[in-house]
Amino acid sequence: MDDMKLSGGVEWAIHCCVVLSRMDGAVPAGKLAGLHDVSSSYLAKQMQALSRGGLVRSLQGHAGGYVLTRPADQISILDVVQAVEGKQPLFVCTEIRQRGPLGTPPEKCLTHCPIAIAMMTAETAWRDSLNKITIGDLAHQVSSTSGPETFQTIQHWFAGATVP
Numbered sequence: 001m002d003d004m005k006l007s008g009g010v011e012w013a014i015h016c017c018v019v020l021s022r023m024d025g026a027v028p029a030g031k032l033a034g035l036h037d038v039s040s041s042y043l044a045k046q047m048q049a050l051s052r053g054g055l056v057r058s059l060q061g062h063a064g065g066y067v068l069t070r071p072a073d074q075i076s077i078l079d080v081v082q083a084v085e086g087k088q089p090l091f092v093c094t095e096i097r098q099r100g101p102l103g104t105p106p107e108k109c110l111t112h113c114p115i116a117i118a119m120m121t122a123e124t125a126w127r128d129s130l131n132k133i134t135i136g137d138l139a140h141q142v143s144s145t146s147g148p149e150t151f152q153t154i155q156h157w158f159a160g161a162t163v164p
Contacts, residue, residue: 009084012038013046017055017080017135018142021072022151023158026058026065031158046084053083073136078127080135090126091119 016032033043047066050056055075056066068075093116097104111117142150 006081006085009042009046009049010081012036012043013050013080013084014077014135014138016043016047016066017050017068017072017075018138019151019154020056020066020068021135021139023155026063026067027158028065031065035154035157049084050080053079055079055083068135071136072139073134075135076131077133077135077138078130081130089120090123091116093119
């Protein structure tokens with residue numbers, strides 16, 4: 001990830017997982033794209049990443065589409081982030097302290113770079129925090145903040161019903 005910034009695909013993927021967690025059956029990627037007002041090709045890329053990450057699977061046939069591979073309470077936000085972005089560290093130390101005319105010789109660098117340690121500590125805390133929040137937690141929060149009928153309305157819309 002360049003500049004330690006998550007791609008927009010992470011947000012779309014999390015939203016899709018939350019919706020899938022409360023649907024009765026599979027949802028086609030095109031319907032998820034329509035719900036979120038994003039191009040089908042862009043959303044398909046995120047769904048493929050989730051599929052490769054083992055978080056969703058595609059069902060074929062008339063009632064085909066995507067479903068979660070396990071209960072929403074067993075999928076963390078970190079799982080989604082890693083499926084879309086990969087598991088590589090956000091910060092990679094390049095030992096800048098050893099460069100330039102006054103660089104510290106490698107043999108004098110007796111510990112990891114303090115800047116790298118600070119960044120790794122922060123990243124570990126960030127990952128631990130995301131690992132504690134599940135898709136199920138988010139779905140519950142959506143119901144609490146947007147109304148208990150939210151997912152039922154989405155289910156009707158997916159079925160082709162006109163929603164006021």
